[in-house]
Amino acid sequence: MTSLPQGYRALVIGASGGIGSAVAAVLQADTACGELLSLSRRIDGFDVTQEDSVAAAAERLTGEFHLIFCATGGLTIDGVGPEKSLRQISADAMMKQFALNALGTALVTKHLAPKLARKERALMAFLSARVGSIGDNHLGGWMSYRASKAALNQIVRTASIELARSHPLSVLLALHPGTVATSLSEKYSGNHARTEPVESARAMLSVLNGREAAETGRFYAYDGQPIEW
Template sequence: MSDAAPRRALVLGASGGIGAALLAGLRGAGAEAIGLSRRDDGLDLTDPASLARHADTLAGTDFDLIVNATGALVIDGHEPEKSLDAVDPAAMAAQFALNATGVALAIRAFAPRLARDRRAVFASLSARVGSIGDNGLGGWVGYRAAKAAQNQIIRTAAIEWRRRNPRSIFVALHPGTVRTPLTAKYAARYPTISPEDSAAALLSVIAGLTPEDSGSFRDWKGERVPW
C-alpha cells in the first residue's frame, strides 16, 4: 500500500449517499474504514457532547484519513433562499450550526485522532456555491455563506495543524453535483454524477494531495476552486 493510500480511515456522515460510497470505496481499496453517522450512531455535529463521546470511543486509534461527509441544504423545511429578501435568521443560524460551526467542532473532536508521524488528511465536503469568486447567480444565501465559512475553517485548521504534523493535509472538496436526496430538487439544470463516481474521484484527488496543497479548495476533478 502506497504512502498516499490510507490504511485506516474514518468517514463522518457515512449513511448519506456520498458518505456511504466513500466508506465502500475505502474498504474496497483495503483500508480499515470506520463510518459514523447521525442516523446509525447518533453523531450530531451541532452537539459538542455527541462529538466528544464518539471521539472518545476512538482513543488510541490513529487515522491516515478522516472525511467529513456531513451537511444539509434544507434544514427544518427551510428551502434555499431565492434572494436576500427571503433570509430567515433562524434558518441561516441552522445552516451555520451544521455546515460551518459543526465542521469546526468536528475538527476539534476528531483531528487529534489523525496520525502525527506520517501523512494524514482531513477532508471536508464543501460546495462550489460556497465560492465567493465563483458566485454569479446570487441566492442560496445561508447555504452559500455557511459553506464559505467552512472553507475558511479548513484553511485555518491547515495552518494550525501544520505545527503539529508538517505532513498533515486539510482540504475542502466540492464533490460535484451528485445524485442524492440533497440535490434531487435542484439538479435538473446541471450534469450530475453518481455517488460512487464522486467518491472514487474524491479519493483519487485526496491520494494526489501533498502537504503543499493543505488549506486548499478542490473540486472532484482535482482543480482548484476560487475562494
C-alpha cells in the same frame, strides 16, 4: 489510496448519507485499508452540531487515523431550502445552516483532527460546495447555504495552518463533490448532469490522495481543479 501506508486506518463521518456511504464503500473495497470506522447521526446518534456528541465520539475512538473524511452537510434543513431572494432570509434557517455546515466542521476538526497520524502521511477532508466560493459567485441567491460553506472553507483553511505544526505530513482540504445524484441535489439540479455517488467519492479521494503537505488548506473540485475562495 496507494500513498497511505498498507493497513491504514480510515474514519468516515456522515457515513449513512448518499456521499458518505459511497466514500465508505470505496474505502471498504481498497485492499490497503486495514480498518474502516464510521459515524453517522442515523446509526450512532452522532450530531456534529452538538459538542458533547462530537467530544464523546472522539473519546471512544482510540489510536491514530490516516484518513478522516467528513461527509456531513445540508442544503434543505427541516424542510427549508435555499433562498431565492433577500426577502426569503430567515434568521432561524440561516443559523441552522451555519450550525450544520460551519460549526459542525469546526467541532469535528477540534476533536477529531488531533487523532490523525502525527509521524505518517494523514489526510482529512470536508464536503464544501462550489457555491461557497465568494469569487465565483455570479448568480446570487442561496445566501445562507453559500455563506455557511464559505465559513466552512475558512475553518478548513485556518485549521490546516495549526494542524501543520503538530502534523507536518497532514493534508486538510475542502472538496466540492460536483452535482451528485443524491436526495440533497434532486430538487435543484435542473438540467445539470448528476454524477453517481460512488463516482464522485472515487474522484474526491483521488484528489485528496494526490495532494502534498504543501497543498494543505486548499479548496478543490472533484476533478482536481482548484476553486477560488
